[in-house]
Amino acid sequence: MKSLKAFAPATIANFNVGYDILGLSLNNIGDEIEFVPNGTDQNKITQILNGPGLPLEADKNCCSVVVRRMQEALNHFEGVDLKIIKGFNSGSGLGSSSASSAAAAFGYNELIGRPFSNRELVFFAAEGERVACGSAHTDNVAPSILGGIILSIGGSAEDLLELPVPENLYAISLFPKIKIKTADSRKILRDEVALNKVTKQVAYMGAFVQSLHTNDMNLFSRSLQDLIIEPSRSLLIPKFQEMRKAVMGSGGLAFGISGSGPSVFAIAEGEVSSKQVLKALENVYKSEEMSIQTYVNQLAAKSGARLIK
Numbered sequence: 001m002k003s004l005k006a007f008a009p010a011t012i013a014n015f016n017v018g019y020d021i022l023g024l025s026l027n028n029i030g031d032e033i034e035f036v037p038n039g040t041d042q043n044k045i046t047q048i049l050n051g052p053g054l055p056l057e058a059d060k061n062c063c064s065v066v067v068r069r070m071q072e073a074l075n076h077f078e079g080v081d082l083k084i085i086k087g088f089n090s091g092s093g094l095g096s097s098s099a100s101s102a103a104a105a106f107g108y109n110e111l112i113g114r115p116f117s118n119r120e121l122v123f124f125a126a127e128g129e130r131v132a133c134g135s136a137h138t139d140n141v142a143p144s145i146l147g148g149i150i151l152s153i154g155g156s157a158e159d160l161l162e163l164p165v166p167e168n169l170y171a172i173s174l175f176p177k178i179k180i181k182t183a184d185s186r187k188i189l190r191d192e193v194a195l196n197k198v199t200k201q202v203a204y205m206g207a208f209v210q211s212l213h214t215n216d217m218n219l220f221s222r223s224l225q226d227l228i229i230e231p232s233r234s235l236l237i238p239k240f241q242e243m244r245k246a247v248m249g250s251g252g253l254a255f256g257i258s259g260s261g262p263s264v265f266a267i268a269e270g271e272v273s274s275k276q277v278l279k280a281l282e283n284v285y286k287s288e289e290m291s292i293q294t295y296v297n298q299l300a301a302k303s304g305a306r307l308i309k
């Protein structure tokens, strides 16, 4: 077995209409993992760059747990040393643990000759999510491995629906540098939702899928509304409503919380519009002490995990 390096991208999960079941890949920001076979049956985290506080213990780190689960499924234990290079902040809401888990699943699979399909890898990567936040949801790891926009309707490979990715759409994300743990922001959500809200939300999901298939950006914009999760979680994000106003007032198509926050996302059509939306978003925080980080990514279908040099 030769050493190799894998990359898996950051993701925007939930995307307003699909809590825990919908997500999209951001393509050019993400995590890298170097795999070096170590000739034993044990896996070791040798280094984590840019990830202060993340666990080095093999049974606590999401990457080594993902690799172990794959080895257990095969009943074949080819130990590896893992060096993790974080490309963006953990606790940002951009799928940090999932980018690492996805890179771990993808890279190890390549290293051992691809016994699993990419779709099967999603469920190993979800085990990394279980370690990181207590829930094995696939809305981040599925697009991080497969790329594009993925709707997960269940727990098997054929339940991962690859939705069409309209051309010329840009995701603008803004991370206000406060930390919100996914586990905490899941706890504040109510278990029960009023039936009339569910009815509307189901309509929005249907309309969203239709908008992708017909490339109808007006419908896309109208449908991307979150009636269930946003009312609770937006209270944790400073200037949330101001940001929404800024995005929608500067030509943005949609605005919402990225995953469990605190990052927010906006969607714009075309590069020019993406720059206007980015500027409007940044202006909201101009006079604030809080530091922010922004990213702009053009959406693409082929934007999942990959090998790098």
Ligand code: HSE
Pocket (backbone or CB within 6 Å): 013, 014, 019, 020, 021, 133, 137, 139, 140, 182, 185, 186, 259, 260
């Ligand atoms: N669907 C997840 C949530 C994404 O909103 O809690 C974060 O892991």
